Amino acid sequence: MHPDLERVIALQRLDTAAHDAQRRLADEPERTKALDARLDAAKDRVASAKTRLTENQNARRAVEKDVAVHQGRLSKFREQAMAVKTNQEYHAVQKEIGFAQTEIKTHEDKILERMLEADELTALVKRSEKELAEEQKAVDADRKAMTAEHGELQASLERIAAERKALVEALDQQVLAIFELISKRRNGVAVAEARDGICTICHVRLRPQVFNTVRRNDAIIQCDSCQRILYFVPAPAIATPAVTHPAQ
Numbered sequence: 001m002h003p004d005l006e007r008v009i010a011l012q013r014l015d016t017a018a019h020d021a022q023r024r025l026a027d028e029p030e031r032t033k034a035l036d037a038r039l040d041a042a043k044d045r046v047a048s049a050k051t052r053l054t055e056n057q058n059a060r061r062a063v064e065k066d067v068a069v070h071q072g073r074l075s076k077f078r079e080q081a082m083a084v085k086t087n088q089e090y091h092a093v094q095k096e097i098g099f100a101q102t103e104i105k106t107h108e109d110k111i112l113e114r115m116l117e118a119d120e121l122t123a124l125v126k127r128s129e130k131e132l133a134e135e136q137k138a139v140d141a142d143r144k145a146m147t148a149e150h151g152e153l154q155a156s157l158e159r160i161a162a163e164r165k166a167l168v169e170a171l172d173q174q175v176l177a178i179f180e181l182i183s184k185r186r187n188g189v190a191v192a193e194a195r196d197g198i199c200t201i202c203h204v205r206l207r208p209q210v211f212n213t214v215r216r217n218d219a220i221i222q223c224d225s226c227q228r229i230l231y232f233v234p235a236p237a238i239a240t241p242a243v244t245h246p247a248q
């Protein structure tokens with residue numbers, strides 16, 4: 001293979017790797033945000049469960065106050081019942097007593113409901129706290145992995161830059177100029193494989209004589225359509241099994 005062709009292929013590989021590393025680095029703020037959001041969501045679930053439990057306790061206390069009010073009325077009516085003088089008064093007081101008792105019963109049922117709900121909410125608080133702790137652990141691990149990856153990406157970018165410098169110095173300056181120009185125009189990809197007579201990136205069919213030249217890999221040939229520098233990968237030699245033809 002033409003040494004400069006080999007170099008531009010290597011150069012392209014480096015540029016693509018650098019581009020991928022840079023994109024991965026550029027994604028970091030977004031990934032950090034996603035991790036923060038995961039943690040915030042878990043914290044919100046704990047806060048919301050705790051709020052519901054507090055509301056439940058407040059509601060229960062309010063009902064308990066109502067019960068106390070009705071119990072106060074009940075004792076007052078019971079005292080009155082001792083002092084009634086007429087049958088009519090007696091029935092009226094009994095009716096009030098019955099009413100107060102019904103109210104107390106209704107409110108006590110409500111308290112029971114609230115207590116059952118409180119059990120569920122307490123369990124929910126515990127569960128969500130456990131989930132938060134797990135999420136915190138997972139997010140910490142992801143953050144740690146991201147920090148490690150950040151270091152690796154930076155190191156690989158430095159390595160790539162050094163390798164690129166050496167390649168660029170060895171490369172024919174005119175070929176380098178072509179490479180850089182096309183790279184700039186073609187979204188960072190200046191080199192394309194030609195396969196089956198087609199440029200594999202722009203998919204345009206090459207003229208047969210162009211493709212034949214490309215197949216030799218001994219010159220810098222550009223695609224007529226996208227101008228990328230073309231190279232050819234020979235098919236690996238496949239051991240053909242001996243085919244025995246049946247006698248005609």
Ligand SMILES: [Zn+2]
Binds near residue numbers: 200201225227
């Ligand atoms: Zn092309």
